[in-house]
Amino acid sequence: MNWILDNLDLMLELTLQHIRLSLPPIILGFLISVPLGWVAYRFQLTRGFLLTVAGLLYTIPSLALFVILPPILGISFLSEINITIALTIYAVAILTRSVADALGSVDPAVRDCATAMGYGPWRRFWTVEFPLAGPVTLAGLRVAAVSTVSLVTVGILIGVQSLGYLFTNGLQRRILVEVFAGVVLVVLVALLIDALLAMAGRRLMPWAPRPRSSRRLALRGSAAPE
Amino acid sequence: MIEFRSVTKRFPDGTVAVDDFSLVLPSHKTTVLVGSSGSGKTTLLRMVNRMVDPSSGSIEIDGEDTSTLEPVALRRRIGYVMQNSGLLPHLKVLDNVATVPVLNGVPRREARQQALTLLDTVGLDRALADRYPSQLSGGQQQRVGVARGLAADPNILLMDEPFGAVDPIVRDELQQELIRLQRELGKTVVFVTHDIDEAFLLGDQVVILEQGGRIAQVGSPTEIMEAPASDFVASFIGADRGKRALSIRKTEHGFILVDGEGRAAGVLVGTADAG
Ligand SMILES: Nc1ncnc2c1ncn2[C@@H]1O[C@H](COP(=O)(O)OP(=O)(O)O)[C@@H](O)[C@H]1O
């Protein structure tokens, strides 16, 4: 316990750093997945290909990805960009399928009805199909967010500071409390971001039925690559 | 006036949904297309606003070939009401009704104001304006659907089995409401149903369809009932089962009308003026 009281500053600093590292991959992953998911949804031919590639990407161990990316992209091993890109790839891998499924979940009758009223394709997508795909997309986004938060810890192995530091440092110095504090803080950060997303969803989609399944999905997301 | 000229629709999978269909639908009248499921009713309706384009033949609205008109603009000036209301679930009732005017560039405030008046027109409480469609009953949703179809004050109103999914009592109400509205507004209504009684109730002109959109008979309800053109029509309207052949039977209290099987169909109260 003493260790915790003596290191509150360190824990706060690492938590903020962890959040700072988590947000860009979640946001970038989302932005990239919308057009990709749309292509997968819209064109049957690309669907299988895109979703298979996305699925395969997700199976690459994260440490391997951290090591492969720098020589390919010409960036430093220890750079934060390395982490951001690798975790964005994982987020895209999860979210592309979510977005494709979400667009597929929109009732065709509602789509027809928007067409019948005189929505052009562009406007129909952004003001009808995309919002109605929101609940399923959000469920995927929550999985991606939780997964990203847990994956950020692995960055410590290539020297990028995050709550992962508490794992490695605690193990080296055999301070179990430190490791334990790290685990709890990672879970708290994940729950915090997940809760914020859920809240934003209720705010933005007051019309949606409250889904109980999204929580289950979010938990499944912790089975992320190591 | 809407005119179909030898219209055929063959879908990419080879299904011929409509085969060489020709018909004139007079302005300010209600034309009902009635036929069993798969007879091409929806396809015919959707060819009017170009949600489906004919494989051959043409459709004219007031003498203008629709294939020369821009589909999105065309749809905005034709009302469309579908089964299960087809309301946008993420928009409140008022915004659903205001959708088409907003698409047409009417300022949102003005469109919503006008939408409130339309709720009155279709007999809906203004208190429902702020609800989402899922918070309404089936009958209320259909009324909103009708209000939305009328919002841009279109000359033409397309209705695809709009009352098919509500219970009989509510359906009765909605039908009466539509008759009242049509008396006031005089739109050119194209109404699709599989219910022959609904067709006879609402239609000035009734079109009985067989598979492939083939016309079995066109005429006023009176004409069709007086002289079914074929066995198919007779069976479709129930004439072969005696449902349309009523006779008068004297009872202790007066006269009742009975159908061919002797079941009571109504009471006799006098003679109606023809027409
Ligand atoms: N998009 C489509 N592709 C292939 N076949 C279709 C399509 N739409 C309708 N059909 C077929 O065309 C026929 C007529 O359909 P429809 O117009 O919906 O009939 P109705 O509205 O009278 O039930 C049916 O056999 C239906 O299966």
Ligand SMILES: [Mg+2]
């Ligand atoms: Mg139909």
